[in-house]
Amino acid sequence: MTTVTQETITGLAARAVGVTKAYGAGAAAVTALDDLSVDVQRGRFTAIMGPSGSGKSTLMHCLAGLDTVDSGEVWIGETRLTGLNDKGLADLRRNRVGFVFQQFNLLPTLTAEENITLPLAIANRKPDPAWFDTVVDAVGLSDRLTHRPSELSGGQQQRVACARALLPKPDVIFADEPTGNLDSRSGNEILGFLSRSVEQFHQTIVMVTHDANAAAYADRVIFLLDGRMVHELHDPDAEAVLDTMKALDTFDSR
Numbered sequence: 001m002t003t004v005t006q007e008t009i010t011g012l013a014a015r016a017v018g019v020t021k022a023y024g025a026g027a028a029a030v031t032a033l034d035d036l037s038v039d040v041q042r043g044r045f046t047a048i049m050g051p052s053g054s055g056k057s058t059l060m061h062c063l064a065g066l067d068t069v070d071s072g073e074v075w076i077g078e079t080r081l082t083g084l085n086d087k088g089l090a091d092l093r094r095n096r097v098g099f100v101f102q103q104f105n106l107l108p109t110l111t112a113e114e115n116i117t118l119p120l121a122i123a124n125r126k127p128d129p130a131w132f133d134t135v136v137d138a139v140g141l142s143d144r145l146t147h148r149p150s151e152l153s154g155g156q157q158q159r160v161a162c163a164r165a166l167l168p169k170p171d172v173i174f175a176d177e178p179t180g181n182l183d184s185r186s187g188n189e190i191l192g193f194l195s196r197s198v199e200q201f202h203q204t205i206v207m208v209t210h211d212a213n214a215a216a217y218a219d220r221v222i223f224l225l226d227g228r229m230v231h232e233l234h235d236p237d238a239e240a241v242l243d244t245m246k247a248l249d250t251f252d253s254r
Contacts, residue, residue, distance in 0.1 A: 019072035034227035050224035098165030098173035102180040155186025
């Protein structure tokens with residue numbers, strides 16, 4: 001389990017304050033987030049869990065600035081996302097937020113190195129050579145940088161995606177089911193890397209997952225039900241996470 005010193009977690013990396021988000025209108029409206037408030041501590045690994053329809057992916061998308069909220073406020077650090085114009089949101093996503101998705105989202109015509117440096121290239125920024133080498137070594141890709149995605153295994157492709165997210169030194173990395181397309185060995189490698197990035201590089205990770213074993217890598221697990229946060233675990237193990245998921249319907253979401 002990740003060990004984080006107090007000085008690395010001062011302040012909040014992200015937060016939602018009284019957030020409500022609904023999809024559809026009238027009788028067909030579905031409330032995905034219902035007056036939800038949650039804090040994400042800087043320099044910690046936070047997992048978000050809940051049954052299908054609980055709002056976990058919606059929460060992540062709103063925290064990351066990928067979706068807007070109907071009411072309430074969302075913050076990244078000291079920046080209030082709520083009310084930012086399109087340019088402001090695009091700048092924030094480009095410079096202060098990293099993403100790791102289940103589908104890898106690599107460009108097939110680019111090499112691993114080019115995929116890793118792509119966000120910085122789009123932002124017209126050059127990578128710090130020493131930091132690039134550190135990240136590449138951390139994910140074990142030094143001998144794969146000239147390979148294209150089709151020449152890499154699924155686990156290697158996801159490591160490219162992790163390196164791409166980490167290279168710009170974002171405030172927060174959001175990971176949406178990052179091991180969903182991987183076998184257990186490759187998945188554990190990715191989760192181990194995410195955990196080490198918190199411990200060694202003081203990165204902040206927010207991960208949506210349905211897997212109790214994956215959630216056990218986190219420092220804290222937040223449980224959602226009906227768009228509300230109903231429980232949390234600190235320094236969890238897989239058994240505690242699984243037991244909580246089984247008992248979620250006994251928690252009061254109001």
